Amino acid sequence: MSTEKIGKGRLFPSVSDMEKWPWWALVIALAAVFIVFNIFNSASYQDAFGFIREGIFTTIRVTLTAYGIAILGGLFLGLGRVSKNVFYYNFATLYVELMRGIPMLVIILYGAFVVVPLGLEIASGLGTWMTRFPLLAGWGASLQHLDIQNVDMSARAIAGLAMGYAAFEAEVFRAGIQSIERGQMEAARSLGMNYVEAMRYVILPQAFSRVLPPLGNDFIAILKDSSLISVLAVRDITQLGKLYRARTFSSFEAYNTMAFLYLSMTISLSLGVKFIEKRLRRGR
Amino acid sequence: MDDNQDQDVIIQIDHVTKSFGKIHALKGVSTTVKRGEVLVIIGPSGSGKSTLLRCINMLEFPDSGQIMVDGIPVMHKATNINAVRAEVGMVFQQFNLFPHLTVLENVILAQRVVRKRKREEAEQIALQQLKHVGIPEKANSYPGELSGGQQQRVAIARALAMNPKIMLFDEPTSALDPEMIKEVLDVMLALAKEGMTMVVVSHEMGFTRAAANRVVFMDMGKIVEEGSPDSIFKNPTEERTRLFLSQILH
Ligand SMILES: Nc1ncnc2c1ncn2[C@@H]1O[C@H](COP(=O)(O)OP(=O)(O)OP(=O)(O)O)[C@@H](O)[C@H]1O
Ligand SMILES: [Mg+2]
Numbered sequence: 001m002s003t004e005k006i007g008k009g010r011l012f013p014s015v016s017d018m019e020k021w022p023w024w025a026l027v028i029a030l031a032a033v034f035i036v037f038n039i040f041n042s043a044s045y046q047d048a049f050g051f052i053r054e055g056i057f058t059t060i061r062v063t064l065t066a067y068g069i070a071i072l073g074g075l076f077l078g079l080g081r082v083s084k085n086v087f088y089y090n091f092a093t094l095y096v097e098l099m100r101g102i103p104m105l106v107i108i109l110y111g112a113f114v115v116v117p118l119g120l121e122i123a124s125g126l127g128t129w130m131t132r133f134p135l136l137a138g139w140g141a142s143l144q145h146l147d148i149q150n151v152d153m154s155a156r157a158i159a160g161l162a163m164g165y166a167a168f169e170a171e172v173f174r175a176g177i178q179s180i181e182r183g184q185m186e187a188a189r190s191l192g193m194n195y196v197e198a199m200r201y202v203i204l205p206q207a208f209s210r211v212l213p214p215l216g217n218d219f220i221a222i223l224k225d226s227s228l229i230s231v232l233a234v235r236d237i238t239q240l241g242k243l244y245r246a247r248t249f250s251s252f253e254a255y256n257t258m259a260f261l262y263l264s265m266t267i268s269l270s271l272g273v274k275f276i277e278k279r280l281r282r283g284r
Numbered sequence: 285m286d287d288n289q290d291q292d293v294i295i296q297i298d299h300v301t302k303s304f305g306k307i308h309a310l311k312g313v314s315t316t317v318k319r320g321e322v323l324v325i326i327g328p329s330g331s332g333k334s335t336l337l338r339c340i341n342m343l344e345f346p347d348s349g350q351i352m353v354d355g356i357p358v359m360h361k362a363t364n365i366n367a368v369r370a371e372v373g374m375v376f377q378q379f380n381l382f383p384h385l386t387v388l389e390n391v392i393l394a395q396r397v398v399r400k401r402k403r404e405e406a407e408q409i410a411l412q413q414l415k416h417v418g419i420p421e422k423a424n425s426y427p428g429e430l431s432g433g434q435q436q437r438v439a440i441a442r443a444l445a446m447n448p449k450i451m452l453f454d455e456p457t458s459a460l461d462p463e464m465i466k467e468v469l470d471v472m473l474a475l476a477k478e479g480m481t482m483v484v485v486s487h488e489m490g491f492t493r494a495a496a497n498r499v500v501f502m503d504m505g506k507i508v509e510e511g512s513p514d515s516i517f518k519n520p521t522e523e524r525t526r527l528f529l530s531q532i533l534h
Contacts, residue, residue: 186343187380187439191394191446192370201393205384 028267035260038253048244048253055240056261062154062236063226066161067219073162074169079199081174092170099167105228111160112232117148157229165222172214176207209280216273220266227262237261293352294319294450294481295340300349302335309335310346311505317450322482324492324513327502328528333485336502337452340483341372354449370398373443377455379435381427381442387414388423391442399446406445413441417471433464437471444475451475453484487532489517501525 038045080092099107127143130136180203188198230239237258245254295317302310309332317323325333338344339351342358342365351358358368382390391410395401401409414420417437419430427435436456443451453472457465469491476482476495486492492499492513499516501509501524509522517533520526 181378181380183376183378183380184382187374187376187382188394189366190341190343190369190372190374191442192366192398193394194366197397201397202382206382209384 028263032260032264035256039257044250044253045257047248048241048250048257051244052237052240052254052257052261055235055237058154058234059223059226059236059238062158062161062229062234063219063223066158066165066226067222069158069162070165070169070218070222071215073166075173077166077170078173078177081170082177096167096170099164100171102164104161104164104225105231107164108157108160108228109231111163112153112156115163116151116156116159120146120148120151153232154229154234157226157232157234161222161226161229164225165218168218168221169215172211172218173207175214176211177203179210180206212280213273213277216269216276220269220273223265223269224262292318294321294354295483296350296352297336297340298350298352300336300339300346300351302332302339302344302346308505310339312349313502313505313507314349315500315507315510317481317483318497320479320481321497322476322480322484322495323498323500324496325483325485325500325502326487326492326528326532327508331502332505333502334454337374337454337483337485340450340452341369341374343374366398370394370446371449373446373448373451375436375439375443375451375453375456377459379427379432379439379459381435381439383427386424386426387419387430387438390427390438391445394442395445409445410441413445414438416444417441418467431464432460433467436460436464436468440468440471440475450481450483453482453486455485455487457486457488489533493517501528503528 035045039049040046077092077095080088081096083089083092102110123143124146127140127146130140131144133140177199184202184206185198188202189195193201226236227238229236230242233239235243241254241258245251248254293316297313297315300310300313301308313332313336315323325336327333335344339346340353340358346359349359353368353372356363356368358365381387382393385393388407388410391413392403392406395406395409396403399406411420411423414423417440419434419437419441422430422434422438427438430438440451440456456472457468460468465488469488472482472484473491473495482495484491484496496513498510499513500507501516501520501522503524509516509520509525516525517529520529
């Protein structure tokens with residue numbers, strides 16, 4: 001039956017309704033039902049969920065903060081990637097190339113144990129120097145007392161994730177800006193706007209709406225990559241899942257619960273991204 | 285400035301050259317435009333018409349030569365080119381309206397950002413200009429909802445709202461369906477009658493005959509011949525001009 005439906009003249013051979021049905025979604029839904037059912041009914045799942053639950057907030061907090069910083073950093077770097085200023089362009093490009101060539105796990109370790117401690121040391125050194133000037137002494141004193149011992153691991157983890165993702169978002173913004181027709185910049189400049197004004201009022205608003213879907217996808221990606229911060233012993237979903245398994249040796253319960261928690265977040269987010277995509281396409 | 289002759293000259297182009305890699309788009313072009321004059325540039329594709337027009341407001345930076353716009357040497361490093369561009373409106377073949385803004389916002393934006401006008405004032409001027417080009421009722425539409433002819437008229441209104449001293453038009457009707465060409469040309473003709481200084485790249489003979497004070501024929505990066513519309517169209521002295529005109533008039 002179904003082969004008869006494949007018209008020879010069609011650009012894309014159509015599949016029958018049965019084949020088109022989202023079977024994969026059904027499988028996921030069934031798995032979710034299985035886990036939710038267990039969380040409510042099985043004592044061991046209840047135990048696992050109870051233990052891991054508190055990690056949800058850490059995962060969300062770290063993801064949101066790191067993503068926010070990455071977006072701002074990515075915008076700054078993305079503008080550098082399309083800049084005609086030699087220093088700005090090369091700085092942004094160097095940064096992006098470096099970050100894109102390093103695994104996220106290594107970036108996180110690097111951020112937590114090299115960049116943040118070094119940054120604080122420099123800031124505190126600067127603070128000491130500033131205390132010599134009466135005008136700056138107040139700020140200097142507060143900078144001087146910055147100490148890596150007082151910075152908790154989740155903040156360092158955020159720094160690492162944000163460092164890596166800023167490079168990805170930079171490329172998203174660069175592509176978005178470059179996708180805007182040349183004539184837009186020319187029209188804005190011909191009206192007397194300077195480069196910054198043209199970017200701000202004409203190019204970026206258009207670029208932003210075009211990059212919403214990739215930005216949304218990167219939010220899902222950073223949420224998943226946030227599981228890497230468990231190497232820093234930050235008590236996120238993954239870390240608590242690992243701890244729970246180590247304590248109880250109940251691998252099934254621990255890892256099923258972890259996977260379920262991530263999936264329920266990523267799948268609802270990806271539905272959100274699809275929705276935005278559809279609206280943008282209609283709005284064009 | 286000090287010489288009487290120059291007081292009427294608003295654009296002075298002296299030996300301007302411009303290359304794109306190996307392509308010599310302009311090979312030493314000189315001409316002047318007087319205040320209130322309508323200059324029409326014609327010539328075959330690739331002859332450098334757009335490049336010349338875009339050099340006037342520095343969308344292209346010439347390799348050598350000198351350009352004065354209203355007494356300001358636009359190629360000088362010390363010149364604030366944004367201030368010059370605010371006085372020189374430009375209308376593009378592809379309209380280049382801002383698709384994320386309504387028609388009204390399109391006409392308001394640069395007034396606010398560049399001219400620093402208050403919102404109410406900018407809005408009033410915008411509505412007045414939209415009336416001027418005959419589409420006040422489209423103020424709250426988005427460019428994507430307008431026909432090509434309407435979009436081009438909005439683009440003209442957007443440029444006029446800055447109260448420019450000069451208007452540049454680069455083939456403003458060549459992306460339009462035939463039935464929409466007239467509505468745009470009528471707006472341009474009215475503008476010419478009001479005394480606006482205009483430099484127009486166009487092969488619309490009707491408009492040129494009705495509006496142009498002077499026609500420049502360009503070929504291969506050079507001005508081959510210039511004169512009144514009558515003299516260029518009826519008695520071109522150069523063989524290349526004759527050949528080109530026979531192709532577009534046929
Ligand atoms: N940005 C650019 N980069 C490279 N070459 C260019 C650029 N702009 C123009 N040129 C080249 O310069 C020459 C002159 O171009 P220009 O656009 O001024 O011609 P034109 O007379 O306006 O032609 P048309 O009638 O096709 O618009 C052409 O050979 C063109 O290919
Ligand atoms: Mg052209």
